[in-house]
Amino acid sequence: MFVLILSLICSLLIAVFAVQNANLVTIQLLWVTKDVPLVLVILGSAFAGALIMLLLAIWRELRLKLKPKHHPKDQSLNNDLPVLQENSTLKSTDAKDKNEV
Structure with a gap:
Protein backbone atom coordinates (compact mmCIF):
# COMPACT_ATOMS: atom_id res chain seq x y z
CA MET A 1 0.00 0.00 0.00
CA PHE A 2 2.87 2.36 0.86
CA VAL A 3 4.52 1.81 -2.53
CA LEU A 4 1.27 2.58 -4.34
CA ILE A 5 0.80 5.86 -2.47
CA LEU A 6 4.44 6.82 -3.05
CA SER A 7 4.07 6.03 -6.77
CA LEU A 8 0.95 8.17 -7.05
CA ILE A 9 2.65 11.11 -5.31
CA CYS A 10 5.68 10.87 -7.62
CA SER A 11 3.42 10.67 -10.68
CA LEU A 12 1.50 13.74 -9.54
CA LEU A 13 4.72 15.69 -8.99
CA ILE A 14 6.02 14.74 -12.43
CA ALA A 15 2.73 15.76 -14.05
CA VAL A 16 2.70 19.15 -12.29
CA PHE A 17 6.33 19.75 -13.22
CA ALA A 18 5.65 18.82 -16.84
CA VAL A 19 2.59 21.08 -17.18
CA GLN A 20 4.46 24.06 -15.69
CA ASN A 21 7.21 23.61 -18.30
CA ALA A 22 5.19 23.78 -21.52
CA ASN A 23 7.82 25.65 -23.58
CA LEU A 24 8.93 24.39 -26.96
CA VAL A 25 12.35 22.77 -27.00
CA THR A 26 14.46 21.55 -29.89
CA ILE A 27 15.20 17.83 -29.85
CA GLN A 28 18.04 16.62 -32.03
CA LEU A 29 18.72 12.94 -32.67
CA LEU A 30 21.37 12.17 -35.28
CA TRP A 31 20.14 14.06 -38.37
CA VAL A 32 16.53 14.63 -37.20
CA THR A 33 15.66 17.95 -35.52
CA LYS A 34 12.20 18.59 -34.04
CA ASP A 35 10.55 21.29 -31.93
CA VAL A 36 8.36 19.61 -29.29
CA PRO A 37 6.74 20.80 -26.07
CA LEU A 38 8.84 20.14 -22.98
CA VAL A 39 5.76 18.50 -21.43
CA LEU A 40 6.02 15.64 -23.91
CA VAL A 41 9.75 15.25 -23.31
CA ILE A 42 9.31 15.05 -19.52
CA LEU A 43 6.32 12.71 -19.61
CA GLY A 44 7.90 10.56 -22.31
CA SER A 45 11.11 10.23 -20.31
CA ALA A 46 9.20 9.30 -17.15
CA ILE A 52 12.37 -0.09 -18.41
CA MET A 53 11.98 -0.72 -14.66
CA LEU A 54 8.90 -2.88 -15.30
CA LEU A 55 10.73 -4.97 -17.89
CA LEU A 56 13.73 -5.43 -15.56
CA ALA A 57 11.43 -6.51 -12.71
CA ILE A 58 9.67 -9.04 -14.94
CA TRP A 59 13.02 -10.39 -16.16
CA ARG A 60 14.27 -10.76 -12.58
CA GLU A 61 11.12 -12.60 -11.47
CA LEU A 62 11.28 -14.99 -14.41
CA ARG A 63 14.97 -15.66 -13.77
CA LEU A 64 14.28 -16.47 -10.11
CA LYS A 65 11.35 -18.74 -10.94
CA LEU A 66 13.30 -20.70 -13.55
CA LYS A 67 16.39 -21.10 -11.35
CA PRO A 68 16.58 -24.58 -9.78
CA LYS A 69 16.39 -24.51 -6.02
CA HIS A 70 19.25 -26.35 -4.31
CA HIS A 71 19.45 -25.79 -0.60
CA PRO A 72 22.17 -27.21 1.63
CA LYS A 73 19.44 -28.11 4.11
CA ASP A 74 17.82 -30.39 1.51
CA GLN A 75 21.14 -32.12 0.90
CA SER A 76 21.54 -32.93 4.59
CA LEU A 77 18.01 -34.35 4.69
CA ASN A 78 18.82 -36.56 1.71
CA ASN A 79 22.05 -37.72 3.37
CA ASP A 80 20.17 -38.66 6.56
CA LEU A 81 17.62 -40.74 4.66
CA PRO A 82 19.80 -43.90 4.26
CA VAL A 83 20.66 -43.74 7.95
CA LEU A 84 16.97 -43.74 8.82
CA GLN A 85 16.39 -46.70 6.50
CA GLU A 86 19.28 -48.61 8.10
CA ASN A 87 17.85 -47.94 11.56
CA SER A 88 14.46 -49.28 10.51
CA THR A 89 16.04 -52.45 9.11
CA LEU A 90 18.03 -52.87 12.33
CA LYS A 91 14.85 -52.57 14.36
CA SER A 92 13.07 -55.16 12.23
CA THR A 93 16.00 -57.60 12.52
CA ASP A 94 16.10 -57.01 16.29
CA ALA A 95 12.40 -57.83 16.49
CA LYS A 96 12.99 -61.05 14.51
CA ASP A 97 15.87 -61.99 16.80
CA LYS A 98 13.68 -61.53 19.87
CA ASN A 99 10.95 -63.67 18.34
CA GLU A 100 13.42 -66.47 17.62
CA VAL A 101 14.67 -66.59 21.19
Missing part, protein backbone atom coordinates in the same frame (compact mmCIF):
# COMPACT_ATOMS: atom_id res chain seq x y z
CA PHE A 47 7.14 6.74 -19.07
CA ALA A 48 10.25 5.24 -20.70
CA GLY A 49 11.96 4.94 -17.29
CA ALA A 50 8.92 3.25 -15.77
CA LEU A 51 8.69 0.86 -18.71
